[in-house]
Amino acid sequence: MxxxxxxxxxxxxxxxxxxxxxxxxxxxxxxxxxxxxxxxxxxxxxxxxxxxxxxxxxxxxxxxxxxxxxxxxxxxxxxxxxxxxxxxxxxxxxxxxxxxxxxxxxxxxxxxxxxxxxxxxxxxxxxxxxxxxxxxxxxxxxxxxxxxxxxxxxxxxxxxxxxxxxxxxxxxxxxxxxxxxxxxxxxxxxxxxxxxxxxxxxxxxxxxxxxxxxxxxxxxxxxxxxxxxxxxxxxxxxxxxxxxxxxxxxxPLLDGLNERRRSIVASYVAAAMDGPLQVLPAASAHHVAHLAVALTDRRDEIRAALSLGGVQTDVHFPVPDHLQPGFAAAAQSLPITERLAQEVLSLPCFPEMTDDEIDAVCTAISALR
Missing domain, CATH: 3.40.640.10 (Type I PLP-dependent aspartate aminotransferase-like (Major domain))
Incomplete structure (x- = not known):
C-alpha cells in the first residue's frame, strides 16, 4: 500500500x-x-x-x-x-x-x-x-x-x-x-x-x-x-x-460537523502536551471549536516554526476594541484582555480537514519541543 x-x-x-x-x-x-x-x-x-x-x-x-x-x-x-x-x-x-x-x-x-x-x-x-x-x-x-x-x-x-x-x-x-x-x-x-x-x-x-x-x-x-x-x-x-x-x-449536519471540530482540537491538545504551546481544549458539548486556539508567550517564534512545518496560523484577535484607533474608546486598563491579545494564535480547524492534514499539524506542534 x-x-x-x-x-x-x-x-x-x-x-x-x-x-x-x-x-x-x-x-x-x-x-x-x-x-x-x-x-x-x-x-x-x-x-x-x-x-x-x-x-x-x-x-x-x-x-x-x-x-x-x-x-x-x-x-x-x-x-x-x-x-x-x-x-x-x-x-x-x-x-x-x-x-x-x-x-x-x-x-x-x-x-x-x-x-x-x-x-x-x-x-x-x-x-x-x-x-x-x-x-x-x-x-x-x-x-x-x-x-x-x-x-x-x-x-x-x-x-x-x-x-x-x-x-x-x-x-x-x-x-x-x-x-x-x-x-x-x-x-x-x-x-x-x-x-x-x-x-x-x-x-x-x-x-x-x-x-x-x-x-x-x-x-x-x-x-x-x-x-x-x-x-x-x-x-x-x-x-x-x-x-x-x-x-x-x-x-441537520451541524452537530456532526461540530463533533468533528472537537476531535481535531483534541488531537492538537494531545500533540501539544508538555510543549511550549497550550492548546485550549474543546472537550464537550459546551464547546463547538469554532477555532482551535492556543496560547504562548513566544507567538511570533511559534508561528514561524509552524509555518516552516507547512501549517498556516492566524491571530483572533490581535487588537482589543479599547485600543483600536478607529473606536477612540476612553482610556482604560484591561490587563487580562491585553495579555491574551499578545498570546493567542489560531490553528487550522474546519470539519473537512483530512486526517493527513490533522496529522501534519500535530507533527508540527510536537516538533516545537
Whole structure:
C-alpha cells in the first residue's frame, strides 16, 4: 500500500470542500427557489426560521442580512428605555462595538475571565450602573460558558443580556443551547462560521414574544404591518431566500460537523502536551471549536516554526476594541484582555480537514519541543 504524503501546506480553512460536499443539495435548493418565484422572505426563509428555533429550543428565530445586523437589532430590541450604554468584552474582534455604535449607543468594556476568555460575574458586576442597559456576552471561539449567574446579576440591575453566538452555534451546556440563556441572542452565518451560508446572513433568537415582535419590526423598516412604521430605529435587513435554503441544508449536519471540530482540537491538545504551546481544549458539548486556539508567550517564534512545518496560523484577535484607533474608546486598563491579545494564535480547524492534514499539524506542534 502506498503511504499518503502529508500536505505541503495545511490551510486555515478551505470553504470549497464544504461546498463540494453539499453541492448536489445546493443545486436542488437553487432550482427550487428559481421555480418558486420567491427571493426574499419566501417559504425557504420561513421554514429555516422554524427549523432553527426548534433546533435551539427557543420561541422565535428571525433571519437578517448579517451577523452585525443581528447584533445591532438585538441590542436595539433589548435596550431598556432611558438607558444608552452597552457593556461588552474587548477581545472579540470589534463586532459588538460596531453594532452598538451603529445602533446609537455608547460602549464600555469589562475585562474577561482568564480561563474562559469571556465575561463573567466577577468581571462585569463591579461596572454595572443605571446607565448600562445591555451586556453583550460573546461565547468566544465556540465556548459556551455558564452565564446563568451573570444573567441573574444583570437582571437585578435592570440590565438585559444579549448573547453573541456567532462562534458558538450548536453549543449546549447541560442540554441548554447557546442563545437561549440570556434575553435575546444573535448569530452570524458568514461562510466560515460553524453554520455558514454561501454569502452573508445572520439571525436573532429569543424566548420572549415581546422581543421577537420588536425584532421582526426592526428588521423591516419598523413596520408593524406593510407600509405602517410604528417602531423607531427600523432598518432593512433580511436573509434572502437562497441563503435560507442553503442553511436549511446544513443545519441537520451541524452537530456532526461540530463533533468533528472537537476531535481535531483534541488531537492538537494531545500533540501539544508538555510543549511550549497550550492548546485550549474543546472537550464537550459546551464547546463547538469554532477555532482551535492556543496560547504562548513566544507567538511570533511559534508561528514561524509552524509555518516552516507547512501549517498556516492566524491571530483572533490581535487588537482589543479599547485600543483600536478607529473606536477612540476612553482610556482604560484591561490587563487580562491585553495579555491574551499578545498570546493567542489560531490553528487550522474546519470539519473537512483530512486526517493527513490533522496529522501534519500535530507533527508540527510536537516538533516545537
Amino acid at each position: 502506498t503511504q499518503s504524503l502529508a500536505p505541503a501546506v495545511v490551510p486555515m480553512n478551505d470553504l470549497s470542500r464544504g461546498i463540494d460536499r453539499d453541492r448536489e443539495d445546493f443545486a436542488r435548493v437553487f432550482d427550487e427557489v428559481l421555480a418558486s418565484g420567491y427571493v426574499i422572505m419566501g417559504p425557504k426563509h420561513a421554514a429555516f426560521e422554524q427549523e432553527l428555533a426548534k433546533y435551539l429550543g427557543v420561541l422565535s428565530a428571525s433571519g437578517v442580512a448579517s451577523g452585525t445586523d443581528a447584533l445591532e437589532i438585538a441590542i436595539k430590541a433589548a435596550m431598556p428605555a432611558g438607558r444608552s450604554i452597552v457593556m461588552t468584552a474587548a477581545n472579540a474582534g470589534g463586532y459588538t462595538t460596531t453594532a452598538a455604535r451603529r445602533a446609537g449607543y455608547n460602549v464600555r468594556y469589562a475585562d474577561v475571565d482568564a480561563n474562559s476568555m469571556c465575561l463573567s460575574v466577577e468581571t462585569v458586576e463591579q461596572h454595572l450602573s443605571s446607565e448600562i442597559g445591555v451586556v453583550v456576552v460573546t461565547h468566544l471561539y465556540g465556548n459556551l460558558t455558564d452565564i446563568n449567574e451573570l444573567v441573574a446579576v444583570c437582571h437585578s440591575h435592570g440590565v438585559k443580556v444579549v448573547e453573541d453566538c456567532a462562534q458558538a452555534i450548536g453549543a449546549r451546556l447541560s442540554g441548554v443551547a447557546a442563545g437561549s440563556i440570556g434575553d435575546i441572542a444573535a448569530t452570524s452565518f458568514y461562510p466560515t462560521k460553524n453554520l455558514g451560508a454561501l454569502g452573508d446572513g445572520g439571525a436573532i433568537f429569543t424566548n420572549s414574544e415581546e422581543l421577537a415582535v420588536r425584532v421582526r419590526e426592526l428588521r423591516q423598516y419598523g413596520w408593524s404591518s406593510k407600509y405602517r412604521v410604528t417602531r423607531a430605529g427600523g432598518t432593512n435587513s433580511r436573509l434572502d431566500e437562497l441563503q435560507a435554503g442553503f442553511l436549511g441544508v446544513r443545519l
